[in-house]
Amino acid sequence: xxxxxxxxxxxxxxxxxxxxxxxxxxxxxxxxxxxxxxxxxxxxxxxxxxxxxxxxxxxxxxxxxxxxxxxxxxxxxxxxxxxxxxxxxxxxxxxxxxxxxxxxxxxxxxxxxxxxxxxxxxxxxxxxxxxxxxxxxxxxxxxxxxxxxxxxxxxxxxxxxxxxxxxxxxxxxxxxxxxxxxxxxxxxxxxxxxxxxxxxxxxxxxxxxxxxxxxxxxxxxxxxxx
Numbered sequence: 001x002x003x004x005x006x007x008x009x010x011x012x013x014x015x016x017x018x019x020x021x022x023x024x025x026x027x028x029x030x031x032x033x034x035x036x037x038x039x040x041x042x043x044x045x046x047x048x049x050x051x052x053x054x055x056x057x058x059x060x061x062x063x064x065x066x067x068x069x070x071x072x073x074x075x076x077x078x079x080x081x082x083x084x085x086x087x088x089x090x091x092x093x094x095x096x097x098x099x100x101x102x103x104x105x106x107x108x109x110x111x112x113x114x115x116x117x118x119x120x121x122x123x124x125x126x127x128x129x130x131x132x133x134x135x136x137x138x139x140x141x142x143x144x145x146x147x148x149x150x151x152x153x154x155x156x157x158x159x160x161x162x163x164x165x166x167x168x169x170x171x172x173x174x175x176x177x178x179x180x181x182x183x184x185x186x187x188x189x190x191x192x193x194x195x196x197x198x199x200x201x202x203x204x205x206x207x208x209x210x211x212x213x214x215x216x217x218x219x220x221x222x223x224x225x226x
Contacts, residue, residue, distance in 0.1 A: 001219050002072030002095065004063040005038035006079035007161045010193025010212055014078035017216035025224040032223040035070040037063040041161065044082060048123050057088035068094040076100075076219045078212045080120050080191045084127040101133035103218045104189055104209050108139055113187040115140040117180035117206065119173065120191030122153035130191060142185050148176045160194035170198050178205040 001018070005011030015034060022031025039059045047055035060082060064075055075097045077083065083100055090097060108116055118130045118141055125143050134141045144152060155169040173195065177188050188206040190196050196210045 001032055001034055001223055002064070002067030002070070002075045003034060003036040004060055004067065004075055004077040004079075005036050006044050006077065006082055007041050007193060008038070009161055009163055009197060010078050011036065011038060013193060013196065014076070014212045014216045017213050018220060021217065022220055025220055032220070033071070035067050035072050037066045037070075039063065044079075045157075048081065053085040054088060056082050056085035060085060060089045061092055064089070064093050064095060074098065074219075074222060076215055078193045078215055080129065080193060080211055081124040081127075083129045084123070098215060098218055098222065099133070100211050100215045101130050101191075102136075103214050104130075104191075104211050105133045105137040105139060107209055107214050108134070108187060108189075109137050111187070111207075113139070113207070113209075115142065115185050115187075116209070117142045117144075117177060117183075117185040117188040118191055119144060119152055119176060119188060119195065121156050122149045124191055125149050130189060142180050142183050144176055144180075148179070152176060156192050156194055160192070160197060165198050170203065173199050174203065174205060181205050 003011060003015060018034060019031045023029055043059055072095060075095050080100055116134060116139060118125055131141055151172050155172050159169050180188060185206060187209055189209045190199060190211055193212045201208050
C-alpha cells in the first residue's frame with residue numbers, strides 16, 4: 001500500500017498502526033509492504049490558506065504517482081483535511097484510494113451511532129468531507145461552533161502537528177465534546193489525524209471514532225483480501 005502523507009505526526013500514527021496491527025491478520029511481526037511519500041506540510045498549508053484545492057490535489061497526485069512507481073497497489077491518506085480535494089485527484093490518479101470519511105461512516109453505522117460530532121482543523125470542519133460521507137449513510141452530525149473551531153484549530157496547528165501535547169489542549173477538546181454530548185451527539189469523529197494523540201475513549205466525554213487508526217485497519221483488511 002502507499003501512504004500519501006501530509007503531517008508527520010498523523011502519517012506516523014497511521015504507519016505505526018499498519019505495522020503493529022498487521023500481525024493480527026498475517027503472521028507474527030508481519031505487515032504488508034508500505035511505501036510513503038510526503039510533500040512539505042507548508043506546501044499544503046499554503047494551498048489551504050489560499051483556498052486552492054487544485055493546488056492540494058496537484059500535491060496529492062504528485063505523491064500518488066511516485067508511490068505507484070514504487071510499486072504501491074492502492075493509496076491511503078491519513079490526513080482528513082486534504083480529502084476535500086480527493087474528488088479532483090481520483091479522475092487522474094494512477095491508483096485507487098480508500099476514503100477516510102467513508103471508512104469512519106461505515107464504522108459509525110456498524111457501532112450503531114446516529115449523530116456524530118465532527119472535529120478537526122478549521123478547514124476540515126468548514127468542508128463537506130464528513131457531512132457528505134455521514135449523510136450518505138443516514139447519519140446526522142454536529143459541527144463545532146465558530147469559537148470551538150478556532151480553539152481546536154489552534155491546538156492542532158500550533159501544538160499537535162509539532163508534537164506538542166498539553167493538558168490545556170486536551171481540556172479544549174473535552175469541553176467541545178461535552179457540549180456536543182448535550183446537543184445530542186452519541187459519538188465524536190476525531191477528524192484530524194493528530195487528535196487521537198491526545199484524545200481517546202478513556203478521556204473523552206463521548207465515544208470516539210479514531211479516523212487514522214480506522215483507515216489503517218481498513219487498509220490492512222484490503223491488503224489481506226478481506
